[in-house]
Amino acid sequence: MTRIVAVRSAFPVHRYPQPDFTRTVAELGGLGPAQRALLERLHGNAGVDTRHIVLPLPDYAALRGIVATNDRYIGEALDLGERALRGALDAAGLTASDLDLLIVTSVTGVAVPSLDARLIPRLGLRPDVKRLPIFGLGCVAGAAGLGRLHDYLLGWPAHTAALLAVELCSLNWPATDMTTADLIVSGLFGDGAAALVATGARAAGRRSTQGPRVIASRSEVYPDSGDTLGWRLGSDGFRIVLTAELADVVERRLAGSVTAFLAAHGLTADDVKSWVCHPGGPRVIDAVQKCLKLPDSAVEASRRSLAEVGNMSSASVLHILEQVAADDRPPPGSAGLMIGLGPGVSAELVLLRW
Numbered sequence: 001m002t003r004i005v006a007v008r009s010a011f012p013v014h015r016y017p018q019p020d021f022t023r024t025v026a027e028l029g030g031l032g033p034a035q036r037a038l039l040e041r042l043h044g045n046a047g048v049d050t051r052h053i054v055l056p057l058p059d060y061a062a063l064r065g066i067v068a069t070n071d072r073y074i075g076e077a078l079d080l081g082e083r084a085l086r087g088a089l090d091a092a093g094l095t096a097s098d099l100d101l102l103i104v105t106s107v108t109g110v111a112v113p114s115l116d117a118r119l120i121p122r123l124g125l126r127p128d129v130k131r132l133p134i135f136g137l138g139c140v141a142g143a144a145g146l147g148r149l150h151d152y153l154l155g156w157p158a159h160t161a162a163l164l165a166v167e168l169c170s171l172n173w174p175a176t177d178m179t180t181a182d183l184i185v186s187g188l189f190g191d192g193a194a195a196l197v198a199t200g201a202r203a204a205g206r207r208s209t210q211g212p213r214v215i216a217s218r219s220e221v222y223p224d225s226g227d228t229l230g231w232r233l234g235s236d237g238f239r240i241v242l243t244a245e246l247a248d249v250v251e252r253r254l255a256g257s258v259t260a261f262l263a264a265h266g267l268t269a270d271d272v273k274s275w276v277c278h279p280g281g282p283r284v285i286d287a288v289q290k291c292l293k294l295p296d297s298a299v300e301a302s303r304r305s306l307a308e309v310g311n312m313s314s315a316s317v318l319h320i321l322e323q324v325a326a327d328d329r330p331p332p333g334s335a336g337l338m339i340g341l342g343p344g345v346s347a348e349l350v351l352l353r354w
Helices: 018-029 033-044 057-062 066-092 115-123 138-155 180-186 245-263 282-292 296-309 313-328
Strands: 002-010 014-017 050-053 101-105 130-134 160-168 191-199 213-221 229-234 237-242 272-277 335-342 346-353
Touching: 002 066, 002 138, 002 313, 014 018, 018 033, 018 050, 018 057, 018 180, 033 180, 050 191, 050 296, 066 115, 066 160, 066 191, 066 237, 101 115, 101 138, 115 130, 115 160, 130 138, 138 160, 138 191, 138 213, 138 229, 138 313, 138 335, 138 346, 160 313, 180 237, 191 313, 213 245, 245 282, 245 335, 245 346, 272 296, 272 313, 272 346, 282 296, 282 335, 296 313, 313 335
Parallel strands: 101 130, 101 160, 272 335
Antiparallel strands: 002 191, 002 213, 014 050, 160 191, 213 346, 229 237, 335 346
């Protein structure tokens, strides 16, 4: 069975309180009084206190054009991803050469060769390491990546695998023709990376029996929701596609997915002692809590992550898993459930056992 032996997050050095972001976004977008008032209200209700970003706030005014932005993305994503993956390997007591598979998820920039290939010489990975770059799954990719890592280790139980999620959301701030959706996401998303290392059931010298085991995963795409959340490519880079329907889709559909998945393993929501839920924003967290009838404590880690670092897209669920393991210390033998949500609208569920 897949055993998670380490999870570590890494953040850019630049960290600012929410009011600093509000002021900068208003200046970059040249917002008038009415839009600025709306921006302040939306940022104030975002559930975010502070966020990390890869550049000092004043530098974003000079960052223009998709070419310059994507070039910056590649350099910064490699630096941040390397830090996160080195941290996870060190915590697991492993070296880069121990890895047989590296999965990298990112949706905030494009790199060909992909980030995983560029990390091989930087980290000292074996040249024959298997690689799986994931683009397009958005926020759900952290949970989906863990599910695919588990699938791989079921087939290769003597192997060791790593998952790296790195997202630089701030490089996609729009500066022209800002919509209400742009104003909302400018108050939610932060930059960061998280890396997870796991071993198969027969991996040599398994380092840990403390981390959770992955029991199973389930993927689901909800019908007729493809236009609810995503990216579109504009002349200045990626632009958000976001409608008010997102929380409604989650509230209508997620409970059925979770109930069926848990029932297939002889469980109900009451049996789950640790919840690792994507912090899509206050309304999305509320929708998850309401449809699953969860107590406040079940989504406290998600709200805390959102407040401290913002929504980091695919990296968020891994950061929350790290927090839950370190701070909540789930009882041995207890069940946990990771819930990833993203474009599609899609859900990825990962059943854990501590």
